[in-house]
Amino acid sequence: MDSHATAIEPADVHESHEHPAYLRHHFETPEQQKEASAFGMWLFLLTEIMFFGGLFAAYLIYRNWYYPAFVAGSNTLKISLGTVNTGVLIGSSFTMAMGVWCAEMRKKSGLVLCLLLTMALGLVFLGVKYFEYKEKFELHHVPGADFSIEKFIHPDDPAKNPPLGPDMAAKTQVYFSLYFAMTGMHALHMIIGISILVFLVVRARQGAYINGYVQPIEYFGLYWHFVDIVWIFLFPLLYLINRHPGR
């Protein structure tokens, strides 16, 4: 008899309050969600800073202990390649920042182009790194059984690269260990970044990031800029030890 006992069509509960689709319900406003997720991303970047910081601290100590070995090791690297790589990475940071701007301005083609350019520049960086590593293998500069200190004890150009005693020459292995550890870790971060970029490009082409939800692009941008900053510090520390003529 009670007419209220009839089944009611369940109304869409989201009619009761207006909010964008991407708002998770444990946040009150999209702005709060944005702030919280940015905070979380920065905390992750802080852990990454401490991760690379450990390697930098090790570099600092060993460079002070074995300075001549570090000079000799650093002079085997090509400044031209390092500078090109630095320019390439800074360029990729610029294209990434432009990508974030395109996402905020809701330009889909611009966003996809910027993401693709960032990926391309990242791949160029890795390509140059590959050639640098290949040369290191050929010159017996890779720490381990194949490492050779011969060229450090009897250098080809003693005027430019003074010969080291055998005990200090043996310490060049420490320099190259740090070189491979730091640039290798950095390259691993680049590879992870490029993989995520592939996913972002696919989603961006489907129109995912131009409707107000730019957070993934923005936070990936933060990660990419962080990787760039690590290289900005790696470059002078590894490539530019005591390079002036007449030393």
Added chain:
Amino acid sequence: MTYLLIFGALLVGTALTVGAAFVDLGHFNPVVAILIACIKAVLVILFFMHVFYSSRLMKLTVAAGFFTFLVLITMTLSDYLSRAWGLW
């Protein structure tokens, strides 16, 4: 726009770093190189990563990161420097 200016500044900084490496500044060579690298990093953080335009919480978080990194370096160094092993 601003991004282009910062990009240009970063490239200039890179050129400066390489150029300064070929000048004999004695003990100040690595100091100058690190200083220029720090300025470049600050530019990237403030403008490419939008921290300049962010809330106080973000700025505080980034500053906390720097502080922790400085603690890592200075505490480690003070440990090594205070040892009398003869290496320093």
